Amino acid sequence: MIEGTTDPGLPGAPAAARSVPVLPLHGPVRPLGLPQVSITGGLWGRLQSVNATATLAHCESWMERLGWLANFDRVADGTTSPDRPGWSFSDSEVYKLLEALSWEAARTGDPEAETAIKRLTARVGRAQDPDGYLNTCFGHGGQQPRYSDLEMGHELYNTGHLLQAAVARLRTAGEDDLVRVARRAADHVCRTFGEDGLRGICGHPEIEVGLAEFGRALGEDRYVEQARLFLERRGHGTLRDIPLGRAYFQDDIPIRRADVWRGHAVRALYLTAAAVDVAVERGDDDLLRAVERQWERSVARRTYITGGMGSRHQDEGFGEDWELPPDRAYCETCAGVASIMVSWRLYLATADTRYTDLIERTLYNVIATSPSPDGTAFFYANPLHQREPGRPADPDAVSPRAEGGTRAAWFDVSCCPTNVARTLASLDAYLATTDDDGLQIHQYAPCAISAELPDGRRVAADVETGYPETGTVRVRIAADEPSPWTLSLRVPAWAAGATVTEDGRTRPVEPGTLAIRRTFRAGEVVTLDLPMGPRFTWPDPRIDAVRGCVAVERGPDVLCVESLDLPATGESQAGESGAGGSLAEGTAVGGSHTGGSHVGGSHVGGLDALVIDPLAGPRADGGGARVRARRRATAAGPWPYTTAASPQPDAVAGDGDAAWFDVPLRPYRTWAQRGPSSMRVWLPVSPGPCHRSEGVLGT
Numbered sequence: 001m002i003e004g005t006t007d008p009g010l011p012g013a014p015a016a017a018r019s020v021p022v023l024p025l026h027g028p029v030r031p032l033g034l035p036q037v038s039i040t041g042g043l044w045g046r047l048q049s050v051n052a053t054a055t056l057a058h059c060e061s062w063m064e065r066l067g068w069l070a071n072f073d074r075v076a077d078g079t080t081s082p083d084r085p086g087w088s089f090s091d092s093e094v095y096k097l098l099e100a101l102s103w104e105a106a107r108t109g110d111p112e113a114e115t116a117i118k119r120l121t122a123r124v125g126r127a128q129d130p131d132g133y134l135n136t137c138f139g140h141g142g143q144q145p146r147y148s149d150l151e152m153g154h155e156l157y158n159t160g161h162l163l164q165a166a167v168a169r170l171r172t173a174g175e176d177d178l179v180r181v182a183r184r185a186a187d188h189v190c191r192t193f194g195e196d197g198l199r200g201i202c203g204h205p206e207i208e209v210g211l212a213e214f215g216r217a218l219g220e221d222r223y224v225e226q227a228r229l230f231l232e233r234r235g236h237g238t239l240r241d242i243p244l245g246r247a248y249f250q251d252d253i254p255i256r257r258a259d260v261w262r263g264h265a266v267r268a269l270y271l272t273a274a275a276v277d278v279a280v281e282r283g284d285d286d287l288l289r290a291v292e293r294q295w296e297r298s299v300a301r302r303t304y305i306t307g308g309m310g311s312r313h314q315d316e317g318f319g320e321d322w323e324l325p326p327d328r329a330y331c332e333t334c335a336g337v338a339s340i341m342v343s344w345r346l347y348l349a350t351a352d353t354r355y356t357d358l359i360e361r362t363l364y365n366v367i368a369t370s371p372s373p374d375g376t377a378f379f380y381a382n383p384l385h386q387r388e389p390g391r392p393a394d395p396d397a398v399s400p401r402a403e404g405g406t407r408a409a410w411f412d413v414s415c416c417p418t419n420v421a422r423t424l425a426s427l428d429a430y431l432a433t434t435d436d437d438g439l440q441i442h443q444y445a446p447c448a449i450s451a452e453l454p455d456g457r458r459v460a461a462d463v464e465t466g467y468p469e470t471g472t473v474r475v476r477i478a479a480d481e482p483s484p485w486t487l488s489l490r491v492p493a494w495a496a497g498a499t500v501t502e503d504g505r506t507r508p509v510e511p512g513t514l515a516i517r518r519t520f521r522a523g524e525v526v527t528l529d530l531p532m533g534p535r536f537t538w539p540d541p542r543i544d545a546v547r548g549c550v551a552v553e554r555g556p557d558v559l560c561v562e563s564l565d566l567p568a569t570g571e572s573q574a575g576e577s578g579a580g581g582s583l584a585e586g587t588a589v590g591g592s593h594t595g596g597s598h599v600g601g602s603h604v605g606g607l608d609a610l611v612i613d614p615l616a617g618p619r620a621d622g623g624g625a626r627v628r629a630r631r632r633a634t635a636a637g638p639w640p641y642t643t644a645a646s647p648q649p650d651a652v653a654g655d656g657d658a659a660w661f662d663v664p665l666r667p668y669r670t671w672a673q674r675g676p677s678s679m680r681v682w683l684p685v686s687p688g689p690c691h692r693s694e695g696v697l698g699t
């Protein structure tokens with residue numbers, strides 16, 4: 001299916017075209033995509049499989065049911081009216097689904113994906129106006145005129161997603177109807193908004209990143225140039241001011257002068273991804289350095305431990321430095337997708353593994369968190385602290401809200417499900433790269449990699465691993481190559497104490513890049529062992545919202561405590577050391593599902609009263625961990641503040657070893673999979689005396 005799809009005969013297509021979402025013409029490394037890299041199992045293989053068998057059809061059926069697909073038919077049939085269903089950006093969901101289907105058709109050769117692409121493309125194509133304009137919300141009978149609401153109308157945003165879908169199709173199947181539709185739409189945009197056209201920009205960036213890659217994929221620079229024009233126009237008050245301010249859509253400061261990401265997180269990140277593309281294509285080091293500076297400060301001060309971005313619900317936006325409340329964390333799933341888009345482009349431009357480190361964090365703790373195990377419900381917001389268990393979501397209803405504590409089948413604003421779908425379907429393209437001398441492996445999943453270096457040397461390896469359950473990654477060389485080459489493995493920043501074993505010899509390796517240059521023979525194995533013991537992670541004290549708390553991480557996973565796993569109140573006083581049940585059982589245990597009960601006149605809560613012993617380190621427990629905890633005695637008073645020098649809240653319920661019990665933590669990405677639950681990532685440390693008690697800990 002994939003063979004012959006890197007068609008050098010495509011008009012203007014670079015001869016070295018690969019099936020990847022991002023392919024810069026310049027850079028220290030080149031991404032590998034299908035068919036050079038193929039995930040063969042593990043966590044990501046399972047997620048890809050569920051995406052293919054459940055999520056893609058789920059998305060199409062919801063869009064059909066809600067009339068978002070029929071919007072295209074109405075334009076084609078001339079039956080549009082002011083009561084069009086869906087938001088102005090609903091077209092983009094169809095395009096993101098088309099992108100996901102395009103990667104999926106290439107990944108597995110699934111004939112149903114191929115059929116769906118043709119079915120959807122036909123409906124989309126019929127709605128295109130003769131001059132290339134394509135939008136179901138503006139410009140037709142009963143609708144507002146074209147480009148009459150650039151601030152919030154999303155017309156160019158929609159087109160950007162159409163172009164990304166076309167890139168996926170072009171690089172996996174060659175030029176077809178979808179690509180031709182996209183080309184007419186892109187030409188219309190260039191004619192309308194070119195150097196001599198309207199000096200407008202779209203309130204929601206996306207057209208820029210779509211145009212830049214479409215230009216690369218076709219080898220037609222004028223599309224990249226239009227992306228550059230849009231970028232340079234932004235930041236000068238080009239759009240009307242709105243109550244949220246122009247920072248909301250990054251029209252407050254020119255991108256090359258900004259120090260940090262601000263405003264709506266997905267907008268900021270899509271724009272930044274395009275800026276990297278334009279900087280690389282134009283050799284614009286000033287712009288690239290500006291983006292790196294923004295990345296550094298935003299990651300250092302405005303990013304959650306999960307890799308999630310966006311602290312404010314009011315504008316789905318970044319907060320100020322250190323404004324990272326766990327319970328009000330927005331961390332939209334789409335912002336996770338967009339963050340990966342930015343970091344991957346920066347990696348390809350610089351070969352700096354800090355970017356692939358952040359991609360790993362975001363993949364495991366944002367992307368993998370969103371979909372339910374059956375692929376038919378999704379988290380939109382990804383808070384790090386859920387105070388009240390959510391209500392079970394109705395699988396037959398559209399969720400009106402982004403939050404809620406449980407995964408929902410579909411949303412009124414349903415950007416996240418299709419964004420997860422296209423990311424999972426194209427994930428093979430984010431695992432490995434080559435440079436002039438070898439192969440770099442960035443993310444660890446069971447996979448097969450086979451590529452040719454520019455001088456013809458063959459580099460091939462099969463990766464065998466149970467990561468992240470285990471930290472052993474075996475890289476089995478899969479081809480004889482008489483000349484030496486360099487195998488590079490990313491050693492994550494958290495992996496102090498990692499080792500590598502080759503030829504029966506084991507040696508320590510530092511976080512960063514492990515590079516081995518020699519001659520490899522087929523069948524040889526290089527084994528990277530990453531330390532998977534759970535670890536405490538402390539926040540910068542300037543993050544006020546989690547001061548006095550600690551998180552537990554294990555490998556790439558951030559862990560969390562769920563109320564489902566707490567012992568029923570009262571058990572701890574009886575000296576129960578275990579919360580009951582092992583992590584492997586995956587069953588609901590404990591009784592405090594609703595967050596607390598009254599015991600002995602004081603409110604001995606569930607999750608909200610939990611404090612942990614910081615002196616007893618987290619203990620390994622399968623894919624999770626266990627910590628030593630007790631409950632704070634919280635007075636049920638009329639006023640939650642006190643002038644007392646030693647405030648009552650410092651007291652603990654019970655005394656001595658009997659007050660302590662053992663609490664299991666699980667990977668954050670699995671939270672609420674067993675049913676509604678309250679949850680927290682950041683755990684308050686006990687203010688009272690803490691002591692190691694081997695009897696309780698049982699170590």
Ligand SMILES: [Zn+2]
Nearest residue numbers: 332334415416
């Ligand atoms: Zn979203």
